[in-house]
Amino acid sequence: MRAAALLIALTVLGTARAAELPVFDAHVHYSHDAWESLPPKEAIVLLRKAGLKRALVSSSGDDGQQRLYAEAPELVLPSLRPYRSRGEISTWVRDDSVPSYLEERLKKFRYVALGEFHLYGADADLAVPRRLVQLAKQHALFLHAHSDIDAVERIFRQDPGARVLWAHAGFERPEKVREMLRKHRNLWCDLAFRSEHGSGGKVPAEWRAAFLEFPDRFMVGTDTFTPERWHYIVEHAQWSRQWLADLPAEVAERIAWKNGETLFGSLLRR
Amino acid sequence: MIARTAVLALLLATGVAAAQGLDWSADEVRAVLRHGPWPPPMRPDPSNRVSGKRDAIALGEKLFFEPRLSRDGRLLCASCHVPYRGWQDGRARALGLAEVDRNTPSVLNVRMQRWFGWDGAGDSLWAQSLRPILDAREMGASAAQAAALVRGDAEYGCRYRRSFGMAPEADDEAVLVGVAKALAAFQETLVSGRSAFDDFRDALARGDAAAAARYPRAAQRGLRLFVGKGACNACHLGPAFSNGEFHDTGVPFFIRGGVDPGRHGGIRRLQASAYNLLGRYNDDRSGAAATRTRHVALEHRNFGEFKVPGLRNAALTAPYMHNGSLATLADVVRHYSELDVERLHADGEAILKPLRLTPQDSADLVAFLESLTERESALGERQAALPCSP
Numbered sequence: 169m170r171a172a173a174l175l176i177a178l179t180v181l182g183t184a185r186a187a188e189l190p191v192f193d194a195h196v197h198y199s200h201d202a203w204e205s206l207p208p209k210e211a212i213v214l215l216r217k218a219g220l221k222r223a224l225v226s227s228s229g230d231d232g233q234q235r236l237y238a239e240a241p242e243l244v245l246p247s248l249r250p251y252r253s254r255g256e257i258s259t260w261v262r263d264d265s266v267p268s269y270l271e272e273r274l275k276k277f278r279y280v281a282l283g284e285f286h287l288y289g290a291d292a293d294l295a296v297p298r299r300l301v302q303l304a305k306q307h308a309l310f311l312h313a314h315s316d317i318d319a320v321e322r323i324f325r326q327d328p329g330a331r332v333l334w335a336h337a338g339f340e341r342p343e344k345v346r347e348m349l350r351k352h353r354n355l356w357c358d359l360a361f362r363s364e365h366g367s368g369g370k371v372p373a374e375w376r377a378a379f380l381e382f383p384d385r386f387m388v389g390t391d392t393f394t395p396e397r398w399h400y401i402v403e404h405a406q407w408s409r410q411w412l413a414d415l416p417a418e419v420a421e422r423i424a425w426k427n428g429e430t431l432f433g434s435l436l437r438r
Numbered sequence: 439m440i441a442r443t444a445v446l447a448l449l450l451a452t453g454v455a456a457a458q459g460l461d462w463s464a465d466e467v468r469a470v471l472r473h474g475p476w477p478p479p480m481r482p483d484p485s486n487r488v489s490g491k492r493d494a495i496a497l498g499e500k501l502f503f504e505p506r507l508s509r510d511g512r513l514l515c516a517s518c519h520v521p522y523r524g525w526q527d528g529r530a531r532a533l534g535l536a537e538v539d540r541n542t543p544s545v546l547n548v549r550m551q552r553w554f555g556w557d558g559a560g561d562s563l564w565a566q567s568l569r570p571i572l573d574a575r576e577m578g579a580s581a582a583q584a585a586a587l588v589r590g591d592a593e594y595g596c597r598y599r600r601s602f603g604m605a606p607e608a609d610d611e612a613v614l615v616g617v618a619k620a621l622a623a624f625q626e627t628l629v630s631g632r633s634a635f636d637d638f639r640d641a642l643a644r645g646d647a648a649a650a651a652r653y654p655r656a657a658q659r660g661l662r663l664f665v666g667k668g669a670c671n672a673c674h675l676g677p678a679f680s681n682g683e684f685h686d687t688g689v690p691f692f693i694r695g696g697v698d699p700g701r702h703g704g705i706r707r708l709q710a711s712a713y714n715l716l717g718r719y720n721d722d723r724s725g726a727a728a729t730r731t732r733h734v735a736l737e738h739r740n741f742g743e744f745k746v747p748g749l750r751n752a753a754l755t756a757p758y759m760h761n762g763s764l765a766t767l768a769d770v771v772r773h774y775s776e777l778d779v780e781r782l783h784a785d786g787e788a789i790l791k792p793l794r795l796t797p798q799d800s801a802d803l804v805a806f807l808e809s810l811t812e813r814e815s816a817l818g819e820r821q822a823a824l825p826c827s828p
Contacts, residue, residue, distance in 0.1 A: 199780075205692065228780075254780040286784055314784060339785050361783060363737035391738075394781050396690065399697040400741050407738075 189412060189420065190221035191405045192428030195284070195335065195360035195389025198225055198232040199254055202395035208239040214398055215243055218405040221425045224333075224389075224432060226284055226312070228254045230273055245432050247281035247312055248273055250300060261291045267299040274307055280435040283312025284335050292322035301326045310432070312358075317348065324352055331431075333387075336360055342374040349382045356431065360389030366411025376415070383419040387428045388412075460658050467642055469665035474639045477629050477816065478550065478677050484722040485562045485715055486619045487602075489626060494601040496823055497594070498624025501617055506587050507571055509535065509578035515570070515621065518542045521820075524754035525628060530762030534576030539693040541762035544755050547748055549626040552682040552730065556744045556760045557704025561731045562720075563625060565713040568618035585613035596826035611712075615719045630750045631812030635661070638809075653809070660806025663799055668774070672789050679749035679810070684740065687790060688781040689759050689773070691742045700760070701743035705736045739783070753808045767807050771800045 198211060206214070215223055225244050227233040228251040237244045250260045252269060260266050270282070282304050287297055292315070304311050305327050313320060314335040323330055337345045337357035342365070349355055359365060365375040379386060390397065390404040412420035462470070480490060488494035501507060502515045518532050519525045525544040527533070532542040540556050548554070548563060560566030570576040571584060588594045588606045598606050598613075601620055606613045638653035638661075664670045675681050684701040691698045708714055708731065715728035722728070744760040758764040764773060775795040782790055795803065 257780070257784065336785065361738050361785070363735070363739070367735050367737070391783070393783050394690075394742070396692060396697045396742055400699075400702075400738075404738065 189219075189409050190425045191219055191408055192387060192425035192432075193218070193220050193223040193389055193401065193405070194333065194358040194387035194428050195391045196223045196225045196401070197284070197392050198227040198236050198398075199395075200227075200229065200232060201254070202227070202392065202398060203232045203235060205395045206398050208235045211236060211398060212240045212243065214401055215240070218402040220401075220405065222428060222433065224281065224312070224428070226281075228252070228256070230277075234277060241436075245280045245436065246277065247283055247310075248277075248279045249283060250285050250296075257286045260285065261287065261294050261296050263296060266296050267303070270300065270303055274303065278436055279307075279309060280432045281310035281312045281333065283310075283333070284314050285312070286314045287319045287323075288316050289318045290322070292319040293326075297323075298326060301330060304330060308435075317344070320348065320352075320355070324354075330354060332356070333358060335389075336362055336391075337386075342378040346378050346381060349378075349385050356385050356387065356427070358387045358389040360391035366407065366414075369410040369414060371411055371414045379415055379419055379423060383422045384427055384430075386423045388423065460655065460662070462642070462662075466662065466665055469671060470639055470661065471643055472671075472676065473679065474636055474643070474677055476632055476636045476639075476677055480549075480626070483549070483563065483622065483626070483727075484724070485720045485727040486564050486622055487721040488619050488623050491601060491623060493597065494620045494623040495627055496624075497597040497601050498620035498622065499820075500594075500597065500823060501621050502624055504587070507577060507579055507584060507617070509580075509583070513577050515567075515577075518570075518576075519545045524751050526755050528756070530757050532576070534570065534573070535578045536575040538573075538575050539698050540760050541757065543747060544751065545625050546628050546630045547678050547750055548628065550676075550678040550682075550748070551680070551745075553684075553704075553745065555704065557700050557707070558684060558745055559704040559707040559711070561708055561715045562622070562727075564615065564618040564622035564719075565711065565715075567621040567625070568614055568713060571614070571618075581610040581614040584617050585610040588613050588617060593826055596828050599828065600826065612719075615713065618713075627817070629816055631814050631816035633750065633812055634809040635806070654805060656802050656805035657809040658806075659799075660802035660804065660809075663793075663795075663803050664806055668793050668795075668803065669789060670774075673746045674749055680746045682746065684743035684745050685790075686739070686743045686782060687759075687773075688778050689744070689761070689763060690781075691744075691761070693761075697742070698761070699741050701745075702736065702738075702740040705734055705740060708734065709736075749807060750810050751812055753811045767804045768800065771795065771803045771807075775800060 220243065222243060222245055224247055225233040225236055226247040226249045228249055230248060233244065233246045237246045248270060250266045250270060251257065282300055291297060301311065301323055310331045310333050311323060312333045312335060313323065316338060317340065320332060320334060323332060331354045334355055334357045337359060345357060365371060371379065388408045390401050392398050392401065408424065412424050482490040505511050505514045507514065513534055518527045518534065519542065520527055525546045526542045529542065531540060532538045543556065554560035554563060554566030560569060571579050585606065588598050595606060598616060602616055634653055634657065638650055641649035673681050673685060691700060713719055715731045720728060753767060756766060758770050764770050775793045777790055777792040779792065
């Protein structure tokens with residue numbers, strides 16, 4: 169009876185803790201069709217409603233997240249995509265005009281990362297992605313890479329000191345993710361658009377092992393790849409709190425927001 | 439039988455020159471044959487103890503055309519599922535007591551589905567059938583109203599007893615479920631008739647090149663695109679031309695005041711429903727019918743996914759997509775031809791690519807879709823029901 173009461177008390181405490189947990193959303197896009205349907209003020213209201221501490225935001229083109237940043241600089245961390253408009257996901261790697269576009273934006277605005285960009289396999293060694301990696305190094309920016317393992321390896325070969333936020337953890341199995349994290353100390357993962365690590369509010373053993381081995385290397389993210397998905401940010405944050413509550417409190421806090429804050433929080437103050 | 443099998447084997451091994459120079463490879467023939475035969479045999483729904491029962495079908499038919507199942511006594515199931523409009527309403531979005539956010543799907547061939555509604559919130563046809571009765575925007579009634587109708591009307595009371603072997607229950611909700619199960623029994627009988635495509639498909643199956651040649655050449659070219667370059671059959675598969683699952687095909691899903699979460703909301707509603715197959719109204723004591731409900735998992739990708747509709751009689755059921763946003767079949771073909779891949783997640787719907795069809799390809803694909811229209815209804819004329827005798 170006493171044990172049952174204790175369990176209930178812990179559950180209540182755990183739920184309360186989970187409900188209060190701030191979230192650093194490491195994967196938000198605010199592209200032109202989003203800002204047309206959801207103006208910056210309304211977008212910020214949604215981010216606050218979700219209880220976000222910060223959000224790493226990129227957009228196609230870049231004007232969207234600059235508008236958002238102007239609206240709430242304490243909440244929005246801008247990241248620069250190599251896409252001037254939607255539709256350049258698969259063409260940017262061979263588009264010679266991309267580097268000068270990036271350089272121009274980097275002169276005008278402040279960022280914490282380059283990306284999210286889509287880059288696979290040997291394309292990572294093409295001239296345009298190489299320049300992107302150089303620019304990241306030159307400006308001390310993270311690379312937010314939606315990439316397969318091959319492309320991530322090539323990025324690190326180009327710049328062993330690169331800092332890579334691996335979008336969706338490459339959609340790789342947790343064992344493979346752990347291998348990559350062991351191999352590359354400057355690799356972090358966002359868990360956006362994945363569900364299996366927290367389905368039903370429970371963390372399966374293989375993911376638990378990954379989170380416990382690398383509590384400093386994971387972040388959550390919504391991935392608002394269409395404007396409609398902005399209306400999912402609140403629910404996603406709540407979903408994240410539910411599965412994070414299945415982890416030790418300290419690990420949950422790190423993944424929920426501390427990792428993002430530690431890595432990105434001070435970059436704009438440089 | 440042996441001879442037929444041998445002919446089919448020969449066709450599959452060598453392909454077939456079906457008609458007017460249009461050669462079909464063995465792979466193509468195999469793909470086409472998977473869309474039949476039609477109609478498929480009736481398999482009673484184990485979760486519904488009156489599925490396939492004549493008395494329940496008659497009761498369900500009467501209820502389908504019963505306005506007293508709506509709050510204001512003016513709406514019936516057939517107000518939206520209009521028999522002479524392909525069992526839908528021809529509107530972009532359904533209009534019950536108020537306008538809703540989704541297009542009315544036809545209930546023809548509905549028994550071949552595994553999840554019901556655009557979001558699959560129903561895991562049985564009977565559970566789906568009671569949803570519009572209760573929805574405030576549709577028929578806006580209640581369990582109490584449905585139960586009072588069945589208990590208070592001698593004809594319904596009689597038919598209920600004959601269908602279920604018992605008088606209407608004292609519990610309103612149990613009677614509502616009985617009403618829904620009778621409605622489902624009726625809808626299970628709504629199967630579309632055979633189409634020009636079915637004749638072609640069966641001609642291919644028996645190696646009858648002369649009969650196959652009667653299928654219009656444009657439809658054949660469209661069919662070849664459908665099972666080939668277009669890979670439309672990756673989702674629109676089987677005799678009903680649907681895999682019964684849910685996909686994000688790049689159709690915007692904003693609605694007034696927000697977004698329609700589609701399958702994501704459907705799973706949530708399914709899991710919260712007292713009428714799902716994990717609940718007490720499931721008549722399948724083996725537990726097998728509830729397996730898919732037990733294991734369905736909520737995923738981020740479900741947000742904005744909608745069910746793959748069947749394509750039989752598609753030409754009779756405009757407008758199209760979950761929100762009726764596309765007016766014609768040509769518009770639907772254009773949607774897939776010019777698909778906005780930016781609306782799809784890079785690791786989500788990998789099967790979907792813009793088809794970049796020529797005008798001729800597009801016209802052929804439309805011709806094929808039109809060839810899925812039944813030549814004549816498989817349903818008999820509605821007969822006036824004789825009074826029920828206990």
